[in-house]
Amino acid sequence: MDPLDTSAITTRRIDALLSEYGESHLNVTNKRIHWLCVPAITWCVFAGFYLLPYPYALGAALGLNWMWLAIVASIAYYLLLSAKLAAGLVLVSAACAASIYWFEATRTISLGWFAAVVFVLAWVGQFIGHKIEGKKPSFFKDIQFLLIGPAWLMSFVYRKLGLPY
Numbered sequence: 001m002d003p004l005d006t007s008a009i010t011t012r013r014i015d016a017l018l019s020e021y022g023e024s025h026l027n028v029t030n031k032r033i034h035w036l037c038v039p040a041i042t043w044c045v046f047a048g049f050y051l052l053p054y055p056y057a058l059g060a061a062l063g064l065n066w067m068w069l070a071i072v073a074s075i076a077y078y079l080l081l082s083a084k085l086a087a088g089l090v091l092v093s094a095a096c097a098a099s100i101y102w103f104e105a106t107r108t109i110s111l112g113w114f115a116a117v118v119f120v121l122a123w124v125g126q127f128i129g130h131k132i133e134g135k136k137p138s139f140f141k142d143i144q145f146l147l148i149g150p151a152w153l154m155s156f157v158y159r160k161l162g163l164p165y
Helices: 013-022 028-051 066-081 083-106 111-133 145-161
Strands: none
Touching: 013 066, 013 145, 028 066, 028 083, 028 111, 028 145, 066 083, 066 145, 083 111, 083 145
């Protein structure tokens, strides 16, 4: 490595992760599937955490539950990578939480069953997308790519809006 070459040093971790994630998401059909399935999976994961029993003494009286812990943990991870992307993902997480609360308040079917079915269908969609792409999902290489998917989509939104991240 050339000691005067600072390109490797100046590449932000988020840029490297998004680029690596993008390498297995080049096919237009796979990208479209991801635009549908990644948000669905994210919502289902939050719904699953929402449904886990939470000790009343630890905050259930305030409306807190495991979903909020999952949201805080994921946002903390995103903050380490990009505060600006994290801000957008806070909005996405808040929308997920609000829709989960709405679903519970107005439901005619079980949130657990609904989330489980959508989760399975969304993963089937993801694997179909990767079959079309001809490349394995990134998380087979590194589990953190499960969290990079939402950030990858948010980076497209930021670019479309002309916002740096």
